[in-house]
Amino acid sequence: xxxxxxxxxxxxxxxxxxxxxxxxxxxxxxxxxxxxxxxxxxxxxxxxxxxxxxxxxxxxxxxxxxxxxxxxxxxxxxxxxxxxxxxxxxxxxxxxxxxxxxxxxxxxxxxxxxxxxxxxxxxxxxxxxxxxxxxxxxxxxxxxxxxxxxxxxxxxxxxxxxxxxxxxxxxxxxxxxxxxxxxxxxxxxxxxxxxxxxxxxxxxxxxxxxxxxxxxxxxxxxxxxxxxxxxxxxxxxxxxxxxxxxxxxxxxxxxxxxxxxxxxxxxxxxxxxxxxxxxxxxxxxxxxxxxxxxxxxxxxxxxxxxxxxxxxxxxxxxxxxxxxxxxxxxxxxxxxxxxxxxxxxxxxxxxxxxxxxxxxxxxxxxxxxxxxxxxxxxxxxxxxxxxxxxxxxxxxxxxxxxxxxxxxxxxxxxxxxxxxxxxxxxxxxxxxxxxxxxxxxxxxxxxxxxxxxxxxxxxxxxxxxxxxxxxxxxxxxxxxxxxxxxxxxxxxxxx
Amino acid sequence: xxxxxxxxxxxxxxxxxxxxxxxxxxxxxxxxxxxxxxxxxxxxxxxxxxxxxxxxxxxxxxxxxxxxxxxxxxxxxxxxxxxxxxxxxxxxxxx
Numbered sequence: 001x002x003x004x005x006x007x008x009x010x011x012x013x014x015x016x017x018x019x020x021x022x023x024x025x026x027x028x029x030x031x032x033x034x035x036x037x038x039x040x041x042x043x044x045x046x047x048x049x050x051x052x053x054x055x056x057x058x059x060x061x062x063x064x065x066x067x068x069x070x071x072x073x074x075x076x077x078x079x080x081x082x083x084x085x086x087x088x089x090x091x092x093x094x095x096x097x098x099x100x101x102x103x104x105x106x107x108x109x110x111x112x113x114x115x116x117x118x119x120x121x122x123x124x125x126x127x128x129x130x131x132x133x134x135x136x137x138x139x140x141x142x143x144x145x146x147x148x149x150x151x152x153x154x155x156x157x158x159x160x161x162x163x164x165x166x167x168x169x170x171x172x173x174x175x176x177x178x179x180x181x182x183x184x185x186x187x188x189x190x191x192x193x194x195x196x197x198x199x200x201x202x203x204x205x206x207x208x209x210x211x212x213x214x215x216x217x218x219x220x221x222x223x224x225x226x227x228x229x230x231x232x233x234x235x236x237x238x239x240x241x242x243x244x245x246x247x248x249x250x251x252x253x254x255x256x257x258x259x260x261x262x263x264x265x266x267x268x269x270x271x272x273x274x275x276x277x278x279x280x281x282x283x284x285x286x287x288x289x290x291x292x293x294x295x296x297x298x299x300x301x302x303x304x305x306x307x308x309x310x311x312x313x314x315x316x317x318x319x320x321x322x323x324x325x326x327x328x329x330x331x332x333x334x335x336x337x338x339x340x341x342x343x344x345x346x347x348x349x350x351x352x353x354x355x356x357x358x359x360x361x362x363x364x365x366x367x368x369x370x371x372x373x374x375x376x377x378x379x380x381x382x383x384x385x386x387x388x389x390x391x392x393x394x395x396x397x398x399x400x401x402x403x404x405x406x407x408x409x410x411x412x413x414x415x416x417x418x419x420x421x422x423x424x425x426x427x428x429x430x431x432x433x434x435x436x437x438x439x440x441x442x443x444x445x446x447x448x449x450x451x452x453x454x455x456x457x458x459x460x461x462x463x464x465x466x467x468x469x470x471x472x473x474x475x476x477x478x479x480x481x482x483x484x485x486x487x488x489x490x491x492x493x494x495x
Numbered sequence: 496x497x498x499x500x501x502x503x504x505x506x507x508x509x510x511x512x513x514x515x516x517x518x519x520x521x522x523x524x525x526x527x528x529x530x531x532x533x534x535x536x537x538x539x540x541x542x543x544x545x546x547x548x549x550x551x552x553x554x555x556x557x558x559x560x561x562x563x564x565x566x567x568x569x570x571x572x573x574x575x576x577x578x579x580x581x582x583x584x585x586x587x588x589x590x
Contacts, residue, residue, distance in 0.1 A: 101570040336576035350513035369510040385546030443550030
């Protein structure tokens with residue numbers, strides 16, 4: 001019997017339909033694999049009973065013949081999603097013990113489609129980070145290592161545990177979320193595929209909020225076909241999320257023809273950063289050639305306000321976070337500080353939040369508080385929102401000229417070592433998102449596809465940015481790129 | 496725009512996060528690093544540009560103003576650090 005853990009979502013789906021394997025078998029295989037992978041610290045709350053229960057139900061449903069694509073497929077859920085009766089902490093101490101009485105819309109949709117939840121996945125606290133080093137559960141570890149040493153590498157963030165789990169074959173696929181790159185950057189660091197859909201495609205209801213105008217859920221998978229299958233199951237209008245779009249969800253998988261002849265691919269000059277590593281340059285140039293060879297027309301484009309995306313993001317995201325995280329006050333859920341005699345409500349708030357929030361979260365909440373405070377609101381927050389309008393307009397102009405998709409690097413480097421950035425300026429860490437934040441600011445769909453290895457054998461990814469609501473077309477272009485790149489490398493198992 | 500310790504203390508207060516006296520200098524420095532980075536937004540000509548409200552132009556959907564959910568006191572209190580007699584209990588708020 002082939003190693004079941006090596007299957008893709010699509011392969012497993014087909015094998016289940018063919019009666020060659022059962023969901024219970026798949027589930028048990030992955031539960032065992034996860035048991036042996038403590039060293040990666042990818043899964044942080046396991047749900048084996050729920051998993052086996054759902055697997056049995058899935059097998060019955062498949063036998064009846066009406067099962068949706070995701071039925072019976074074992075997946076992981078990022079800790080940011082509220083899962084009923086199962087710990088949902090957003091990797092924060094302030095939500096220790098919090099067990100939701102409700103299920104997020106996205107994870108409910110996956111459950112309804114028959115998917116099997118194996119457990120919750122590690123992440124940066126409140127999705128704030130690019131390395132999974134701010135988690136209350138401790139670091140998630142990248143299953144990939146540099147060719148010449150065994151230093152522990154970051155899987156990226158914030159969906160670090162998610163990425164590590166897929167790359168290490170601990171599950172077939174995972175849910176992630178992306179506010180500034182948190183699906184696409186970890187996907188690139190771990191050699192997997194990750195898509196953030198257009199803002200509004202997936203419901204945010206039940207997803208612990210970081211920045212409400214930027215957050216989006218999305219799948220992280222072993223390849224583009226899997227991403228198409230899982231994205232379809234996750235998308236859809238939700239009455240409980242007034243920012244979710246009321247548009248039908250296409251069959252994304254059916255749109256994967258691999259034919260991109262005549263498609264116009266934009267190469268934005270402003271994404272060529274000063275000091276860009278030669279390897280990233282080459283990866284990008286190679287990717288461009290691949291799309292050209294597949295029949296696409298390559299067009300040089302300009303997105304003039306690109307350099308202001310990161311500073312705009314670091315005004316808007318913390319501002320929205322300061323508002324969203326105000327609810328963590330020790331009153332209704334989560335951690336409440338032990339109070340000294342004479343402590344009143346204000347002391348309760350202040351101590352609870354100081355104890356419960358990690359350092360990065362405190363920093364961002366306070367930066368957000370500052371930029372929204374009286375006297376500064378206009379100078380910072382409003383200005384950043386105006387710049388955001390300009391950033392979005394850059395993309396609109398380019399799409400209006402007939403560009404179908406934009407090709408850029410996903411990250412400025414391969415996965416770096418854990419702890420390498422601890423003493424660095426916080427801005428250094430923020431630069432990891434330089435290629436990805438523009439996409440969240442403009443609300444566009446973006447996908448990361450692995451296309452090569454760096455000189456130390458670590459995966460590198462390219463990003464494609466698409467038109468609003470055209471995830472199908474975007475995934476098809478990604479599919480063509482994936483086929484051309486032929487990236488099949490997997491990390492050697494050291495755990 | 497430079498942040499001094501007293502401003503850092505004020506921001507911590509606004510954010511209701513307790514920051515110890517001796518941690519204020521480091522905090523002020525961190526703020527300055529981030530704000531220094533953000534300064535470049537001043538280079539942009541934003542004359543006549545509307546601040547973005549919604550990244551995807553959309554009209555808020557409406558529904559009939561009727562109760563469709565609720566009456567779940569137990570569930571709502573189930574995660575409370577201190578729930579008493581059907582209420583969330585907190586230290587005294589009003590003098």
